[in-house]
Amino acid sequence: MARRVGIEVSIAVSEAVKLADVDLIAAYPITPQTHIVEHLSELVADGELDAEFVPVESEHSAMSSCIGSSAAGARTYTATSSQGLALMLEVCYIASSLRLPIVMTIVDRSLSGPLSIWNDHSDLMMERDIGWIQIVALNGQEIFDMTLHSFKIAEDHNVMLPTQVHMDGFTLSHVIEPIEILDKAEVDKFLKPYVSPMSLDPEKPVTIGAVGVPEVYTEGRKAQEEALLNSKDVILRTWKEFGDLFGRYYEPIGTYKADDAEIIFITMGSITETCMSAVDQMRQDGKKVGIAYIRLWRPFPFDELIEAVTKADALVVIDRAISHGGPGGPLASEIKSALYHQAQRPFVNSFIAGLGGRDITINVFKEMVEKTEKTMKKGVEPGYEFIGVKE
Amino acid sequence: MARDQGIISWKELPLGCAILEPGNAKDLRTGDWRSKRPVTDYEKCIKCGMCYIYCPDMCYIPKDDGLFEWNEYYCKGCGICAHECPKDAITMVEEEK
Known part of the structure; x- marks a missing residue:
């Protein structure tokens, strides 16, 4: 047993x-x-x-x-x-x-x-x-x-x-x-x-x-x-x-409160559980947020990802690594390329966070959503941002 | 359209590109890498066997009469035999197209 x-x-x-x-x-x-x-x-x-x-x-x-x-x-x-x-x-x-x-x-x-x-x-x-x-x-x-x-x-x-x-x-x-x-x-x-x-x-x-x-x-x-x-x-x-x-089932893309979400976080690894707490708090404040988290990174589950996120208005993609001199985070890059062929796709906001052991707290997730709401109003998809970097 | 340059379909390759036939490197014709070929003047040859000893590809085969026969299938034309021959009996000659 x-x-x-x-x-x-x-x-x-x-x-x-x-x-x-x-x-x-x-x-x-x-x-x-x-x-x-x-x-x-x-x-x-x-x-x-x-x-x-x-x-x-x-x-x-x-x-x-x-x-x-x-x-x-x-x-x-x-x-x-x-x-x-x-x-x-x-x-x-x-x-x-x-x-x-x-x-x-x-x-x-x-x-x-x-x-x-x-x-x-x-x-x-x-x-x-x-x-x-x-x-x-x-x-x-x-x-x-x-x-x-x-x-x-x-x-x-x-x-x-x-x-x-x-x-x-x-x-x-x-x-x-x-x-x-x-x-x-x-x-x-x-x-x-x-x-x-x-x-x-x-x-x-x-x-x-x-x-x-x-x-x-x-x-x-x-x-x-x-x-x-x-x-x-x-x-x-x-x-x-x-x-x-x-009794424990796994799927390539896991989701949390994503069905009716207007803004979906894309996460990988242990920050997902902190993100769940952040989503619960934001839901209490009336924000329709959810999560799609990546369990299978290679081979990348393109179909499952598209299925999970295309209905959302915006995606907040959190990268914990950077492709220097390139398109920013490798995860965001992958998500964008997965959505390229979709006639209608969500707004993608890309953040580099949690590098070298820096904590991503509930407030950081909330800040990412606020920033995304602001940039959506402008209607222009930004590049990527190092969130919380000291200028 | 790009020409198919493969020698075997990817669907037929053994797992991990393994080679299942032992010693099949012997089928690889390395002779066509050659730009010069060694030609032995058997009048000068003293049957010392230095070409046979020094050849890195074992392209000289001893014959019953003590002379050495050159193997054009594998010889890459490196010229070591010509360099080592104590009687200058081996000359490197341009391959003709």
């Missing part, structure tokens, strides 16, 4: 990884690591989890080890964050192009500089174009569930893609939340052992990671793109199956 416990969210992720019965964990155990791999190393050392724990010499080596392990047909896991993820990036491309179903938790934090260890989505957006599935959690329960989903999604033979589950650093990773921890028998009903469609085997030798000459590279990329797009069906099916078993 599942038990509901007060637990640090990072530790809950380790428990999910243990329940998934992984074969190998490779990680570099120093800042910016979290308790996730620290606790996993304890579980392995104490004999509670029968897996190899490889303490490598860098994040680059962590992902390289994961690639070898996954290619050999083992269920493989790692976790990292910010600068560590940046060091890993080169090898992350290899994991997706080799179609290896590695699961990685990313505890989202800002990238230096100035040197920062605090939460934002700089590292999440850095990973946007690398061909991994990217799922974003709102709270501790979601990250626990999504960790289990990810193995099943990634290892599906119609997917075979590495998968990242994102949770906000500190505001989620280091807090204690009440989380329902499933037991092994329940997880076993949902998640079967990994069967690799093409593991390294001396009896059936294959070459992986060979050169892709110009006559092959384009076809390789096309195949990878189609695989990522097709993964959405498996993601939806897996979430449905999990919901039917355990």
Whole structure:
């Protein structure tokens, strides 16, 4: 039977990884690591989890080890964050192009500089174009569930893609939340052992990671793109199956009081729950506001997003990262491009907020709505704004 | 319209662009990278085998009579054999179109 416990969210992720019965964990155990791999190393050392724990010499080596392990047909896991993820990036491309179903938790934090260890989505957006599935959690329960989903999604033979589950650093990773921890028998009903469609085997030798000459590279990329797009069906099916078993259903775009909303916030991650409190307060003041929050970032759920937001008058898009020298926030950029083909689309107001651990309080959400109402009256869609920046 | 330059359909590529046939690199004709070809003057050759030893692509094959036969399918025309030959028996000659 599942038990509901007060637990640090990072530790809950380790428990999910243990329940998934992984074969190998490779990680570099120093800042910016979290308790996730620290606790996993304890579980392995104490004999509670029968897996190899490889303490490598860098994040680059962590992902390289994961690639070898996954290619050999083992269920493989790692976790990292910010600068560590940046060091890993080169090898992350290899994991997706080799179609290896590695699961990685990313505890989202800002990238230096100035040197920062605090939460934002700089590292999440850095990973946007690398061909991994990217799922974003709102709270501790979601990250626990999504960790289990990810193995099943990634290892599906119609997917075979590495998968990242994102949770906000500190505001989620280091807090204690009440989380329902499933037991092994329940997880076993949902998640079967990994069967690799093409593991390294001396009896059936294959070459992986060979050169892709110009006559092959384009076809390789096309195949990878189609695989990522097709993964959405498996993601939806897996979430449905999990919901039917355990009662917690997930969808690519979640909504909160959005049906009749005139202004809809677009959010990602843990700020969504603060935003819900702000929406409740503003609703009491008679403002018709709501939220559409992004759980599935890659592959991006264009249809679901359009369905959720096109009826609104305006969208308040909150980016926790910036594409320097470009169109502002990467989330706003995505939303605008999703709405481009709509005959009628909402006014889009784009804010950069919560960088490097700066709090986004209820008043900040209210201020964003006030600013949006003002700019709507002018009728001109503004560019993006760093909200709360000291001039 | 852009010409289809692929050698295999993306739908037929094995998972992760893996190569399922072991050692199929032997089918790759690297000889067409060549702009110059080595030509051996067998009158000068002393059968020392330096060309055979130094060739990075193993393009010289020893024959029963002690001479070495050149493999035009793989030779990239690097010229190492000509450089190393102690009797200057190998000359690099321009490939003709």
